[in-house]
Amino acid sequence: MRYAETGYNLEIDLATGNIERVETDPKMTELHLGGLGTSVKLHWDRVPPETKAFDPENLLIFSSGILNGTPAFSANRTVVTFYSPQSDLLAYPMMGGFWSAELKYAGYDKVIFRNKSPKWVYIWINNDKVEIRDAEHLKGRGALETQDLVRKELNQPNAQVAAIGLAGENKCFTASIEQSRSSASRLGGGAVMGDKKIKAVAVRGTKDVNLARGAEFMEHMKGVMEYINFRNTNPIQDVMTILSGIGSPQEMVHTDEKWHTENFMWGNARTRRRGFWDEHISKEWPRVQKEGIKRLISCFNCPQHCGALISYKDTPRYMAKCFGKLTYAMAAYVDNMDFAWRTLQRATEYGMDSFSTPQIIAFGIELYEAGILTDNDFKGAPTDKEGRFVWLLDRVARREGIGDVLADGVYYAARKIGNGAEAFDHNTIKKHEQLPLKLSTLDPLYFLMYSTNEKISITQIEGNWPQAAFPTAEQRERFVKDWPQLPDEKWKQILLEWEPRGEKGIPYFPTPDMCSEIVDWMEMLHNIDDACCVCAGMSSFCLKPPYHIHNYPKIISAATGLDLDEAGLKKIVNRSRNLHRALNNRRGMTRADEKPPADHWKRRFPELEEELLSTYYKFKGWNNNGIPTRERLEELDLGYVAEDLEKRGILKDGKN
Amino acid sequence: MAKIKKTIKTIKVDADKCNGCRGCEIICSSFHATPKYSSVNPARSRIQIIRHPLKDIWLPVFAGEYAPAECMGRDKYVIDGKEYEECAFCRAVCPSRDLFKEPDSGLPLKCDMCEGEEEGPLCVRWCLNNVLTYEEREEEVEEQAEMAEMEIGLESLINKYGLGKVADTVARMTQKN
Ligand code: SF4
Ligand code: SF4
Ligand code: SF4
Numbered sequence: 001m002r003y004a005e006t007g008y009n010l011e012i013d014l015a016t017g018n019i020e021r022v023e024t025d026p027k028m029t030e031l032h033l034g035g036l037g038t039s040v041k042l043h044w045d046r047v048p049p050e051t052k053a054f055d056p057e058n059l060l061i062f063s064s065g066i067l068n069g070t071p072a073f074s075a076n077r078t079v080v081t082f083y084s085p086q087s088d089l090l091a092y093p094m095m096g097g098f099w100s101a102e103l104k105y106a107g108y109d110k111v112i113f114r115n116k117s118p119k120w121v122y123i124w125i126n127n128d129k130v131e132i133r134d135a136e137h138l139k140g141r142g143a144l145e146t147q148d149l150v151r152k153e154l155n156q157p158n159a160q161v162a163a164i165g166l167a168g169e170n171k172c173f174t175a176s177i178e179q180s181r182s183s184a185s186r187l188g189g190g191a192v193m194g195d196k197k198i199k200a201v202a203v204r205g206t207k208d209v210n211l212a213r214g215a216e217f218m219e220h221m222k223g224v225m226e227y228i229n230f231r232n233t234n235p236i237q238d239v240m241t242i243l244s245g246i247g248s249p250q251e252m253v254h255t256d257e258k259w260h261t262e263n264f265m266w267g268n269a270r271t272r273r274r275g276f277w278d279e280h281i282s283k284e285w286p287r288v289q290k291e292g293i294k295r296l297i298s299c300f301n302c303p304q305h306c307g308a309l310i311s312y313k314d315t316p317r318y319m320a321k322c323f324g325k326l327t328y329a330m331a332a333y334v335d336n337m338d339f340a341w342r343t344l345q346r347a348t349e350y351g352m353d354s355f356s357t358p359q360i361i362a363f364g365i366e367l368y369e370a371g372i373l374t375d376n377d378f379k380g381a382p383t384d385k386e387g388r389f390v391w392l393l394d395r396v397a398r399r400e401g402i403g404d405v406l407a408d409g410v411y412y413a414a415r416k417i418g419n420g421a422e423a424f425d426h427n428t429i430k431k432h433e434q435l436p437l438k439l440s441t442l443d444p445l446y447f448l449m450y451s452t453n454e455k456i457s458i459t460q461i462e463g464n465w466p467q468a469a470f471p472t473a474e475q476r477e478r479f480v481k482d483w484p485q486l487p488d489e490k491w492k493q494i495l496l497e498w499e500p501r502g503e504k505g506i507p508y509f510p511t512p513d514m515c516s517e518i519v520d521w522m523e524m525l526h527n528i529d530d531a532c533c534v535c536a537g538m539s540s541f542c543l544k545p546p547y548h549i550h551n552y553p554k555i556i557s558a559a560t561g562l563d564l565d566e567a568g569l570k571k572i573v574n575r576s577r578n579l580h581r582a583l584n585n586r587r588g589m590t591r592a593d594e595k596p597p598a599d600h601w602k603r604r605f606p607e608l609e610e611e612l613l614s615t616y617y618k619f620k621g622w623n624n625n626g627i628p629t630r631e632r633l634e635e636l637d638l639g640y641v642a643e644d645l646e647k648r649g650i651l652k653d654g655k656n
Numbered sequence: 657m658a659k660i661k662k663t664i665k666t667i668k669v670d671a672d673k674c675n676g677c678r679g680c681e682i683i684c685s686s687f688h689a690t691p692k693y694s695s696v697n698p699a700r701s702r703i704q705i706i707r708h709p710l711k712d713i714w715l716p717v718f719a720g721e722y723a724p725a726e727c728m729g730r731d732k733y734v735i736d737g738k739e740y741e742e743c744a745f746c747r748a749v750c751p752s753r754d755l756f757k758e759p760d761s762g763l764p765l766k767c768d769m770c771e772g773e774e775e776g777p778l779c780v781r782w783c784l785n786n787v788l789t790y791e792e793r794e795e796e797v798e799e800q801a802e803m804a805e806m807e808i809g810l811e812s813l814i815n816k817y818g819l820g821k822v823a824d825t826v827a828r829m830t831q832k833n
Binding site: 069071073098105144148157158180181205206207208209210211214215217225228229232294295296297300302303304311318319 | 695
């Protein structure tokens with residue numbers, strides 16, 4: 001019997017309509033665990049590196065993780081993997097919600113799509129019965145609307161449905177996959193789904209997921225539960241509210257947005273508006289936020305309240321989470337929350353990433369104001385900034401006129417438009433729009449995170465280490481006192497010595513060696529979450545989380561029957577992480593690509609930055625070009641990867 | 657029949673606090689697995705969350721009595737401007753739908769208040785949003801035949817014919833109805 005996992009994948013060839021239930025090799029679980037880990041392996045093995053996002057060979061994989069469907073709190077991520085049309089690398093956006101557990105109960109760990117369907121279809125997975133169904137009648141429907149239409153058509157109120165909207169149908173590079181209150185948003189998964197002509201994937205399962213040592217597993221869960229209760233009643237002191245609790249950012253609960261609105265940039269990551277959160281706004285925005293929220297909701301098996309059902313005035317109902325509540329208003333320089341709720345509804349039904357999309361539109365409007373785009377491009381646009389912004393959003397989702405160019409994202413649009421537009425592309429890394437943040441002094445930890453992670457999106461790399469030094473020694477003492485999640489006591493000393501400025505402050509402290517260890521640790525935690533499909537909000541993305549390196553091996557062992565200790569678990573995720581890197585190296589990624597935008601910090605330190613990167617590469621076992629060495633690969637049982645990289649001339653003499 | 661004193665065990669549901677996480681379904685189904693906690697399957701849970709997210713319905717419902725036939729008259733409810741069939745929130749194990757039936761055998765499920773668990777109902781403890789509150793009260797009731805009788809009856813059938821056969825027959829009958 002297989003434990004925690006089902007031991008079966010669903011293989012669907014969209015061109016022929018062939019559907020197969022394929023037993024997986026238990027050895028793969030031992031080597032890569034599950035979720036992102038085993039998915040990376042499939043992409044490495046089965047998709048040639050020359051494959052482009054919209055080639056039929058590009059695999060689109062919806063995967064559960066090793067802990068989905070078990071009683072592990074907050075294990076509800078679905079990780080979607082594909083070669084991205086935007087970065088041209090292996091992307092892995094994740095969504096919360098309810099889909100992956102349902103897939104497990106239907107008896108599958110992953111759904112693997114290959115080739116393209118000749119006409120619009122949706123997939124219906126109901127335990128052993130799997131059908132490809134006609135979806136021509138759903139074409140043009142909203143991403144959220146489609147989920148209910150599919151449930152109704154199937155007469156299956158409990159089916160979980162992931163769907164794309166118009167943006168996905170039109171292969172916009174920022175198209176998301178929407179599901180319940182969640183979405184897999186970044187890097188164009190919706191576009192790849194649209195390219196394959198899959199409008200939706202619906203799943204319902206009523207089978208068992210087995211646990212190897214259930215009683216022991218529940219004992220560990222009791223501990224996790226107690227800690228969740230403890231953290232929910234004892235927020236961390238001395239940090240801003242948004243960082244004080246557990247869960248993904250509690251953006252639906254919290255109404256005080258002084259920090260986001262005054263520290264994040266408005267427009268095309270352009271303007272910082274100090275003093276924005278004034279007397280009037282600080283009453284008005286919370287009022288409108290509360291007016292829109294009908295109920296606070298969670299993902300599968302999670303006690304938190306990161307999401308909300310939004311029922312705002314005459315706007316059709318939808319569900320929201322996270323920072324999406326602010327991104328559209330801030331990108332449009334619109335000082336009211338009414339605009340935010342309305343625009344987010346529209347964008348959610350279109351199925352668009354609410355981080356990238358607002359920046360793309362703000363970028364378009366900047367180009368217009370700079371005279372690079374003309375009245376001709378904006379023919380028919382309203383003249384007020386609200387109307388113009390929404391008009392452009394519509395053009396992008398529909399790929400009409402200038403919207404067609406912008407729909408490829410800032411990087412490609414800038415190059416297509418030319419005429420100086422490239423200079424306005426000032427917030428992308430590896431062709432992908434980043435958080436709208438512009439800061440003063442280089443932060444060595446963030447420099448490494450921005451530059452090197454395969455996620456290409458900072459929010460999914462950081463987490464366990466405080467974002468900044470605590471101002472007073474007393475605060476530092478308080479923070480380290482109760483920090484069981486740390487892998488090593490010696491790190492407490494780093495935090496105690498770390499000061500906001502001066503010799504023991506950024507950019508020179510923590511030192512490159514310390515930074516390497518800390519960043520590697522944070523990244524590793526994310527990779528464990530990604531293999532388990534546990535929400536990073538309850539683990540790697542927050543300070544002092546319920547899941548950490550000391551309890552994870554026990555939890556995973558009790559669930560799967562694998563006998564894992566900390567070193568064993570680390571080795572597995574390092575293996576998958578290095579395979580992922582090699583895969584991206586094989587697609588052309590090198591050191592030259594690993595750099596944050598030039599204006600991300602005002603004060604840059606080129607020599608130090610090079611030293612940071614070189615030190616970190618070395619720590620990782622990568623050569624100076626950011627490619628895993630043969631030695632490192634062999635250590636991780638990835639000799640076959642070294643061979644492949646050498647054969648292609650990517651890895652030379654086992655070193656460069 | 658004579659009046660007797662009886663401890664009524666109830667779980668109070670404060671549905672407004674429910675965030676729809678389905679944690680209660682998970683713990684109920686794993687507690688009732690054999691061996692205990694060896695598997696999870698919310699479809700076997702004796703509590704089910706009736707979910708209509710966009711209609712703002714997240715309603716925990718406990719498996720109630722077995723109903724041999726479906727109701728004759730069915731009322732309608734209007735909540736938050738939306739209309740629902742009465743069946744939408746009913747806790748009976750009824751031939752008109754699959755709710756509260758073992759997915760493989762079709763046998764009825766019933767909330768047993770986690771019999772045998774010293775610390776009381778698991779779903780109550782596992783719901784971290786305080787939606788579910790366990791309450792006990794004494795009541796004078798007519799002495800009457802308990803549902804447990806059906807279980808005894810079933811057990812005798814199972815002893816005689818084996819679980820598989822009984823399950824198959826029930827499943828077949830359910831389908832016919
Ligand atoms: S912490 Fe928030 S985002 Fe994470 S699983 Fe829970 S409800 Fe979902
Ligand atoms: S565990 Fe509580 S909050 Fe979660 S679905 Fe059940 S009743 Fe609702
Ligand atoms: S009280 Fe026990 S048997 Fe009843 S629904 Fe809750 S967990 Fe299930």
